[in-house]
Amino acid sequence: MYRICCLNNIAKVGTDRLGPGYEFVAEPEGADALLVRSANLHELELGGGLLAIARAGAGVNNIPVERCAESGVVVFNTPGANANAVKELVICGMLLACRDVIGGAAWVAENSDDPEIAKRAEKAKKQFGGCELAGKRVGVVGLGAIGAAVANALIDLGCEVMGYDPYLSINAAWSLDRRIEHVTDLGELLARCDFVTLHVPATDATRHMVGADQIARMPRGAVLLNFARDALVDEQALAEALDDGRVGRYVTDFANPASSNMRNAIVLPHLGASTGEAEDNCAVMAADELRDYLENGNIRNSVNYGQVDLGELAEGNERVALFHENVQGVIGLISAEIAASGLNIENMTNKSRGSNAYTLIEVSGDLTQETCARLAGMPGVRRVRLIERP
Numbered sequence: 001m002y003r004i005c006c007l008n009n010i011a012k013v014g015t016d017r018l019g020p021g022y023e024f025v026a027e028p029e030g031a032d033a034l035l036v037r038s039a040n041l042h043e044l045e046l047g048g049g050l051l052a053i054a055r056a057g058a059g060v061n062n063i064p065v066e067r068c069a070e071s072g073v074v075v076f077n078t079p080g081a082n083a084n085a086v087k088e089l090v091i092c093g094m095l096l097a098c099r100d101v102i103g104g105a106a107w108v109a110e111n112s113d114d115p116e117i118a119k120r121a122e123k124a125k126k127q128f129g130g131c132e133l134a135g136k137r138v139g140v141v142g143l144g145a146i147g148a149a150v151a152n153a154l155i156d157l158g159c160e161v162m163g164y165d166p167y168l169s170i171n172a173a174w175s176l177d178r179r180i181e182h183v184t185d186l187g188e189l190l191a192r193c194d195f196v197t198l199h200v201p202a203t204d205a206t207r208h209m210v211g212a213d214q215i216a217r218m219p220r221g222a223v224l225l226n227f228a229r230d231a232l233v234d235e236q237a238l239a240e241a242l243d244d245g246r247v248g249r250y251v252t253d254f255a256n257p258a259s260s261n262m263r264n265a266i267v268l269p270h271l272g273a274s275t276g277e278a279e280d281n282c283a284v285m286a287a288d289e290l291r292d293y294l295e296n297g298n299i300r301n302s303v304n305y306g307q308v309d310l311g312e313l314a315e316g317n318e319r320v321a322l323f324h325e326n327v328q329g330v331i332g333l334i335s336a337e338i339a340a341s342g343l344n345i346e347n348m349t350n351k352s353r354g355s356n357a358y359t360l361i362e363v364s365g366d367l368t369q370e371t372c373a374r375l376a377g378m379p380g381v382r383r384v385r386l387i388e389r390p
Contacts, residue, residue: 002294003030008037010056011276014283018291033290037282038062046071051385054290056282057082057273058146059229060303061202069304069356072323072383076289076301080145081281082273087149089272090197090227091157093251094138096266097195097223099130134158139193141186141209142228143168143176147199152177164189165200190217195225202229212237221248227272230254238262297321297360297387299351305358306351318367319360319387325380326357333378334359341371 001021005028015024015035025031028044033052040062041053053063054076068075096102107124111117136159140151143165154161155177162181165172176182183189186209190196196218200206210224211234218224224247226233235258241247242264250265253272260267273282285301292298297319299308305323313319320338324330331350338345343365350359367386376384 002032004033004035004290005031006035007039007041008035008056010035010037010286011280011283013280014056014285014287017284017287021295033294035283035286035290036063046073052076052290052293054078054286056279056286059201061229065304069323070382072385074293074299074302074358075304076286076293077303078282078285078289079301081285082275082278083145083149085275085278086146086227086272087153089253089268090146090150090225091153093225093227093253093266093268094133094154094195094197094223097225097249097251098133100128102266104128136160136194137162137192138195138197139164139189140180140197140199141165141189142199143172144199145172146227147197148172148175150197150199151180155179162189162193186214187217190214191219193222194219195223197225198228198232200228200232202231207231208234210234210238212240215241215246218247220246223247223249223251226250226252226254230256230259235259235262295387295389297385299358302353304353305356306353308349308351308358308360310347310349310360310362313362313387313389315389317362317389319362320367320372320375321385321387322359322361322375322381323383323385324357324359324378325382326352326355327380330357330378330380331359334361334375334381337375337378338363338371341365341368341374343367343371 001023003023003025004018005025028034029047032049035054037056042064050073052074055063056078058077058079060075060077063075065075114120134157138154138159139162140147141164143163151161151163162183164183164186209232215237238250239262242250242262250262252259253268253270255267255269259265289300292300296313298310299305322334343363345361346364347362372384372386375381
């Protein structure tokens with residue numbers, strides 16, 4: 001029986017996928033796994049029995065990822081599950097920046113009691129006219145699941161699209177429309193685009209990636225959109241650029257004291273992934289990832305350990321999962337210890353991510369707790385987990 005604690009409301013369509021063999025508990029203490037959306041876990045004490053954390057969403061800045069890795073706790077996220085919801089809102093944000101729909105709707109609301117409103121509207125509409133998105137050059141910074149979807153949609157809307165992503169994967173590249181121009185210099189993209197939209201994670205490397213120097217390279221009156229993380233933008237520098245017209249409009253999904261008081265800003269209350277469909281998709285993916293790991297030892301979409309897949313564990317078989325430092329010689333020591341225990345390795349896979357490594361081994365024979373204890377005591381090994389299918 002695996003004990004699961006949901007620290008936020010997780011869509012029932014997801015939690016229902018954890019059926020017999022799973023128990024939901026109210027408190028994280030003693031839980032085998034956590035399901036979370038936005039709850040801050042940085043101050044949470046990781047219990048010795050905690051095996052995994054699944055974030056129903058893409059960003060994991062609310063989770064102590066490296067501290068989890070050091071304890072052999074796998075952190076999952078759900079990349080792409082909310083991509084369509086965010087893509088649609090980004091396109092909406094661009095259209096709102098082009099056409100003053102918000103101002104026009106507000107004018108109608110303010111003049112709703114005027115019996116001559118239809119006649120007056122014909123004169124008033126000029127101030128809300130704006131421009132069309134088609135034909136504009138748009139720069140997409142970050143070409144993961146969301147950025148690629150945005151870039152492709154903009155092509156369909158008649159835009160010229162430039163993409164920048166120094167970490168572009170082969171799979172992501174295959175998903176991009178061939179008409180998207182790929183550039184390798186962020187400054188070039190900023191200098192050439194009428195609109196720039198950000199779709200990268202918040203890390204030490206990307207913090208304030210758009211600051212005063214980058215803003216100075218943008219064409220006067222350009223529009224900046226940020227539906228990724230507010231930390232990507234130096235908001236003081238941006239506020240000054242909005243005041244003097246260097247940046248024409250800022251559209252963001254992150255309301256804070258700085259952004260909500262900027263001139264010429266459209267600030268939304270973090271609506272990006274809040275559709276019912278996106279929440280369902282994220283919940284289903286998170287639950288499936290947890291179940292596959294807990295029952296089979298497989299790791300898919302982890303942010304602190306590499307992807308490992310030995311398929312479904314057959315009835316009566318056993319696997320041992322080892323979390324260890326990514327250093328030379330550890331695999332040989334593990335194999336020797338298993339052989340010394342009279343066991344034969346039937347299947348084995350190993351993946352590393354940075355300093356963290358994960359090895360999953362299927363054996364023939366009886367994996368005893370004594371063997372697991374000896375493996376756990378080896379240099380560089382952080383955690384050993386026995387997985388059995390009765």
